[in-house]
Amino acid sequence: MATNTNTNPHTLNGGMDLSLYRHVGEFYRGQSSEVADAFSGEHRLLQDMGVDFEYNVSFHANGGCAHCGAYFSYGSVFSHPEHGFVALGHACTQRWLEVDSSIALRQAKAKKRGQAAAKQAKIAAEFQATVDADPELADAANVEHYIITDIMNKGRRYGSISEKQRALVIKIATEAREAEAAKADEPPAAEVPDTDERITVRGKVLNTKWVYSQFGSTEKMLVEVTTDAGVYRLWGTIPSAIAEADRGDMVEFTATITRSHDDGSFGFFKRPTKPAILEPAAA
Numbered sequence: 414m415a416t417n418t419n420t421n422p423h424t425l426n427g428g429m430d431l432s433l434y435r436h437v438g439e440f441y442r443g444q445s446s447e448v449a450d451a452f453s454g455e456h457r458l459l460q461d462m463g464v465d466f467e468y469n470v471s472f473h474a475n476g477g478c479a480h481c482g483a484y485f486s487y488g489s490v491f492s493h494p495e496h497g498f499v500a501l502g503h504a505c506t507q508r509w510l511e512v513d514s515s516i517a518l519r520q521a522k523a524k525k526r527g528q529a530a531a532k533q534a535k536i537a538a539e540f541q542a543t544v545d546a547d548p549e550l551a552d553a554a555n556v557e558h559y560i561i562t563d564i565m566n567k568g569r570r571y572g573s574i575s576e577k578q579r580a581l582v583i584k585i586a587t588e589a590r591e592a593e594a595a596k597a598d599e600p601p602a603a604e605v606p607d608t609d610e611r612i613t614v615r616g617k618v619l620n621t622k623w624v625y626s627q628f629g630s631t632e633k634m635l636v637e638v639t640t641d642a643g644v645y646r647l648w649g650t651i652p653s654a655i656a657e658a659d660r661g662d663m664v665e666f667t668a669t670i671t672r673s674h675d676d677g678s679f680g681f682f683k684r685p686t687k688p689a690i691l692e693p694a695a696a
């Protein structure tokens with residue numbers, strides 16, 4: 414398959430018969446990884462046709478275009494009944510071979526796509542340089558948030574962001590970090606005790622709510638119980654003996670507890686006895 418330096422069959426002098434070359438596909442072998450990415454579809458196509466540049470494609474003895482030996486980045490693979498796959502640079506394929514217009518169009522499209530990708534990569538790199546020179550923005554851009562991602566993607570696409578967008582990225586990042594810090598201060602969720610025994614719990618009333626049903630209306634409360642492992646919450650009817658219980662009060666009662674199937678840190682209390690308000694909410 415390798416070409417012979419003395420008699421190159423792909424030159425006119427070497428007996429090149431232009432009518433025997435059939436176009437197989439397009440490829441790129443230049444330095445730009447972005448252009449190579451843009452050509453990935455073309456390269457896969459060649460692979461599917463059995464083209465393997467390491468083993469079965471003839472280049473010129475010097476590694477260039479099989480016909481003229483010139484170095485090229487954009488090339489085409491042709492198949493030849495005797496010589497198998499042959500690689501030619503675009504200049505030659507268009508000059509020597511009667512490539513039909515659809516192939517010429519495909520070459521042009523692939524090249525254009527590659528060049529657009531390279532240009533886009535350059536714009537993105539320039540934007541990244543301005544971000545790197547702006548520590549406040551660079552720092553904020555590290556925060557994961559869909560608006561930040563969106564604005565930074567636009568920057569990479571168009572090369573810059575507005576002063577207003579920059580301010581927004583920094584504001585969102587600051588808020589997101591504050592929210593994260595506040596969350597870190599919250600006690601961890603603890604499991605609601607899993608027992609059939611009636612147990613005594615002591616907790617803080619987070620809120621109360623009237624619930625209406627066909628059996629009448631009852632006032633319920635959400636109680637947050639703090640344990641060494643963290644906090645869990647219980648929901649149930651306010652015992653009539655402490656009917657005045659309200660948000661913020663510390664209460665105690667003995668009841669049957671059932672853990673929720675969906676959330677282990679949430680449960681229900683039933684048939685509370687010995688209720689007491691230990692400590693009313695600070696006025």
Ligand SMILES: [Zn+2]
Pocket residue numbers: 478479480481482483501502504505506
């Ligand atoms: Zn050539």
